[in-house]
Ligand code: ATP
C-alpha cells in the first residue's frame with residue numbers, strides 16, 4: 223500500500239485528482255474525507271493543505287505527495303522530486319509599485335519586501351549581494367505596498383493580472399514552479415514497484431497529451447514522401463484501399479507540428495485527413 227498526499231482544496235486539487243483518474247485510479251471526490259482508499263489500486267489518498275505536504279512526505283507519513291515545486295523549494299525538507307506533472311505552472315517574482323524607478327536588484331537595498339517565501343527570496347538576495355528586510359506575510363501579499371507594510375513584494379505570479387490590479391509591476395522573475403510528484407525516498411520494495419507503475423502510467427498520459435492520431439487517403443505514389451513527413455514510432459501504417467492506386471496511411475504527430483504536417487501532406491495529394499485525440503500511448 224502506498225499513501226499519496228494531495229491538496230484538499232485550492233489550485234492543485236482538481237488537476238491532481240484529474241491526473242489520478244487519467245491514469246486509471248478511481249478516487250472518492252468527497253472532500254470532507256481526510257483519507258480515502260482507491261478501490262482499484264493499492265493507493266490511499268491523504269487530503270491536506272499544500273503547506274503541509276512536504277513535511278508529511280519528509281516524515282514518511284505519506285510516501286508520496288503532489289505539491290507545487292515552490293513549496294518544496296521553500297521548505298527545503300528532505301524529499302525527492304520524482305516527476306514534473308505539467309500543471310500548476312507559476313513563477314515567484316519580485317514586484318514594485320508601478321511608479322517606482324526600478325533600475326536593477328540594488329534597488330531593493332534597504333527596502334522592505336513582503337513575501338510568504340522568505341527562504342527562496344533570501345537565497346536570491348544573497349546571490350545578488352543585496353541587503354533588504356524580509357517581511358513574512360501569509361496571504362494577500364500583494365496589498366502590502368498599498369498598506370505601507372512593504373516597499374515591494376515577492377510572490378506567486380501566473381498571468382500577472384493580480385499585480386496589475388494592485389498597481390504593481392513585475393521586475394524580477396526568480397523561480398519557476400509547477401506541480402511535482404515528491405517521494406520520501408523511504409519506500410519499501412513493494413511501494414517502489416507501485417511508484418514505478420504510477421510513473422509509467424503518468425508518462426504514458428503525458429506523452430499522449432501532446433500527440434494526435436492522424437489518418438488520410440494517399441495516392442500510392444506519394445507513400446515514400448509521406449513517410450518522410452510523418453515519422454511514426456516505427457513507421458506509419460499503410461493499408462491498401464479498394465480504389466486502385468490509393469492507400470490509407472495512419473500515424474501519430476506532435477500537436478505542435480500538426481498544421482505544418484497537414485499542409486505538407488495536402489501538397490503531396492493527401493485527402494480525407496482525420497485527426498483524432500489519443501487516450502494513451504504505451505511506447
Ligand atoms: P492551502 O489552503 O492548501 O494552503 P494555498 O492557498 O496555500 O492553499 P493555492 O492558492 O491553492 O494555495 O495554490 C497552491 C499552489 O498552486 C501554489 O503553491 C502554486 O504552486 C500553484 N499555483 C499556480 N498558479 C498559481 C497562482 N496564480 N497563484 C497561486 N498559486 C498558484
Ligand code: MG
Nearest residue numbers: 271272273274
Ligand atoms: Mg497553502
